[in-house]
Amino acid sequence: MKKRLYLELENCIGCRSCLAACTQCGGHEERNRNYVYDVNPLVNRQTMPLMCLHCENPACARSCPAQAIQIHETGAVLSALVEKCIGCQNCTIACPYGIPKFDQEQNLMYKCDLCIDRTKDGIPPMCASVCPSNTLQWLTDEEIENKKKQFNLDNGKWVTSMPYLEGETNVKVNLPGILQGITKLF
Amino acid sequence: MQAKAAVNQKTGNTLNNAFASHFAKSMFLSVTALAILSFIGTRMFTHVDLNLYGYMVGTIVFIGGFFYRFIAWGERPPTKLILKKGLKLLKRKSTPKTSVEHLATYNFIWNRGIYRWTQHVLIGWGCILSCFVTFPLVFGWMYFTMDDNGHYNIIAMGMKVMTVPADGIIANLSYNALNITAIMVIAGVCMALYRRLKNMQARAEQNFLYDFMPLYMLLLVSITGLALTFMNIFLHGAGQPAMSLIHQWSVIITLIYLPFGKLAHIPFRPMSVLARNYREHYAEQGMKECKVCGDQFVSSEQSKDVVDVLGVNDIEFKAKEGHHLAEMCLPCRRKYRIAQFSGFPTHEVKVKEANQNAKG
Numbered sequence: 211m212k213k214r215l216y217l218e219l220e221n222c223i224g225c226r227s228c229l230a231a232c233t234q235c236g237g238h239e240e241r242n243r244n245y246v247y248d249v250n251p252l253v254n255r256q257t258m259p260l261m262c263l264h265c266e267n268p269a270c271a272r273s274c275p276a277q278a279i280q281i282h283e284t285g286a287v288l289s290a291l292v293e294k295c296i297g298c299q300n301c302t303i304a305c306p307y308g309i310p311k312f313d314q315e316q317n318l319m320y321k322c323d324l325c326i327d328r329t330k331d332g333i334p335p336m337c338a339s340v341c342p343s344n345t346l347q348w349l350t351d352e353e354i355e356n357k358k359k360q361f362n363l364d365n366g367k368w369v370t371s372m373p374y375l376e377g378e379t380n381v382k383v384n385l386p387g388i389l390q391g392i393t394k395l396f
Numbered sequence: 397m398q399a400k401a402a403v404n405q406k407t408g409n410t411l412n413n414a415f416a417s418h419f420a421k422s423m424f425l426s427v428t429a430l431a432i433l434s435f436i437g438t439r440m441f442t443h444v445d446l447n448l449y450g451y452m453v454g455t456i457v458f459i460g461g462f463f464y465r466f467i468a469w470g471e472r473p474p475t476k477l478i479l480k481k482g483l484k485l486l487k488r489k490s491t492p493k494t495s496v497e498h499l500a501t502y503n504f505i506w507n508r509g510i511y512r513w514t515q516h517v518l519i520g521w522g523c524i525l526s527c528f529v530t531f532p533l534v535f536g537w538m539y540f541t542m543d544d545n546g547h548y549n550i551i552a553m554g555m556k557v558m559t560v561p562a563d564g565i566i567a568n569l570s571y572n573a574l575n576i577t578a579i580m581v582i583a584g585v586c587m588a589l590y591r592r593l594k595n596m597q598a599r600a601e602q603n604f605l606y607d608f609m610p611l612y613m614l615l616l617v618s619i620t621g622l623a624l625t626f627m628n629i630f631l632h633g634a635g636q637p638a639m640s641l642i643h644q645w646s647v648i649i650t651l652i653y654l655p656f657g658k659l660a661h662i663p664f665r666p667m668s669v670l671a672r673n674y675r676e677h678y679a680e681q682g683m684k685e686c687k688v689c690g691d692q693f694v695s696s697e698q699s700k701d702v703v704d705v706l707g708v709n710d711i712e713f714k715a716k717e718g719h720h721l722a723e724m725c726l727p728c729r730r731k732y733r734i735a736q737f738s739g740f741p742t743h744e745v746k747v748k749e750a751n752q753n754a755k756g
Contacts, residue, residue: 219737219738226754229752229753229754230754232754233754233755235596236595236596236597236599236600237595237596237597237598237600238597240755241753242752242753242754245730245752246750246752247730247731247734247742247749247750248742248747248750249734249738249740249742250738250740250742250745251742251745251747251750252745252747256738258734258737258738260730260733260734267709267711269706269709269711269713272474272705272706272709272711273474273702273705273706273709274474275472275474275475275477275478275479275667275671276475276664276667277469277472277475288601291601292508293658293661293665294661294664296478296665296667296668296670296671297504297668297671297672298478298671298674298675298698299675299694299698300474300698300701300702300705302726303694303698303699303702303722304702304705304706304722305729306713306721306729306733307729307730307733308724308725308726308727308728308729308730308733309730313507315504315507316504316507316508317498317504317507317668318504318508326600326601327596327597327599327600327601330600374736374737375736376713376721377711383737385737
């Protein structure tokens with residue numbers, strides 16, 4: 211059963227477990243590849259995670275002169291192939307969400323690969339398996355569909371992903387109802 | 397037609413018009429160059445080592461595959477751009493230093509780990525040195541003659557370079573050059589195979605055809621090569637003819653497969669020098685300022701190029717404020733996305749982003 215990473219942004223409590231877990235993924239070499247941001251840092255404590263959304267038409271791969279960014283059969287947009295990445299950093303400029311990180315010393319780009327060593331076997335990525343607040347979840351399309359029904363939807367405010375993103379993505383994002391003043395019916 | 401002819405006249409590029417395609421031109425030029433060099437090197441084809449002609453045919457097939465792959469790759473918009481601009485910048489002062497660091501000493505791999513560097517140096521230099529020995533012998537650019545008994549003349553490009561005693565150091569190094577490189581390659585390949593069994597990232601992404609096959613082929617080439625030496629020394633040449641055919645087969649298959657497997661990074665990798673020059677040169681020309689915070693984060697030229705390349709791919713990231721998303725620095729671009737989610741303009745709050753690097 212194909213599962214997706216699903217983000218329910220308003221649940222985030224800013225614990226940064228996802229960052230810590232990311233460092234522990236095999237092959238990530240103890241460096242995290244995701245982000246957690248304060249929404250309004252001087253006023254309140256709301257945070258939101260941001261990670262690679264694994265676009266269906268990834269700008270990073272389109273702009274890569276070396277074809278170093280491969281797309282896995284599960285739809286995950288992989289980190290740069292170490293032998294191909296030439297260090298031009300086109301991908302960091304192209305990504306609409308500013309996700310790829312670049313290591314000057316290793317002359318190598320690295321980005322979220324959706325913990326491909328886990329997700330290719332259906333095991334949730336590190337970030338989703340540790341998230342204590344269900345911000346990051348690992349769900350089937352059916353479960354995401356059920357979530358959609360569970361919320362108060364006829365107001366047209368519920369949206370996953372589009373149009374708040376730049377294109378269709380493999381990771382689905384649920385927009386934060388609390389901040390938009392919409393009640394979620396749990 | 398007339399318009400096309402007029403364009404041709406205007407550019408006056410008659411050489412390109414003589415060929416049906418880029419591929420045909422490249423093939424013709426390189427095979428001609430090989431033939432001319434062999435003609436000179438073998439003193440008008442009088443010293444061709446026909447024992448090695450299979451390698452010659454294999455090399456020409458390899459060149460065909462190489463151009464097929466390389467030209468298709470070079471036509472991709474981002475690749476074409478970096479190749480074109482990078483080649484113009486080859487005269488930069490930093491080019492020799494960058495080239496040595498990227499292509500000979502592999503400093504960046506050292507920074508990825510000493511194990512991986514050792515493995516790469518053993519395989520990389522093992523293969524490069526083998527090529528320096530093999531191809532001159534195949535095409536007759538280097539051969540040996542003997543005038544006085546016990547002294548070899550080394551002939552390079554048809555000219556006598558030096559005369560060495562047949563039991564001296566240089567002669568012995570020449571006889572054993574391929575044995576030494578074979579041992580380097582075997583050691584390196586074993587290290588690489590071990591890493592592929594142990595490293596989680598490698599295990600997740602590798603597949604047989606792309607990652608393992610080139611390693612097994614290098615192993616086969618090296619072992620059959622060493623077996624030839626073994627048969628000559630210890631078995632008085634028994635089985636040598638059959639083994640030399642197996643060795644030849646393995647080398648030719650490796651060569652032909654090279655542009656399509658992992659080893660394709662050998663001919664493609666020099667582009668990292670072009671990319672470095674491109675980044676350094678245009679960074680000196682002028683930096684792009686982030687549309688939100690004003691930080692200089694990339695050269696104006698690269699920013700423009702990436703926007704163009706995305707445009708060619710029908711990808712247009714326009715922000716509501718009118719600028720392209722690529723015109724924002726990375727932290728601002730991330731905050732801008734948070735702002736799209738929450739409806740609050742996070743990117744406009746003048747606070748540095750919180751530390752995003754967890755300690756593993």
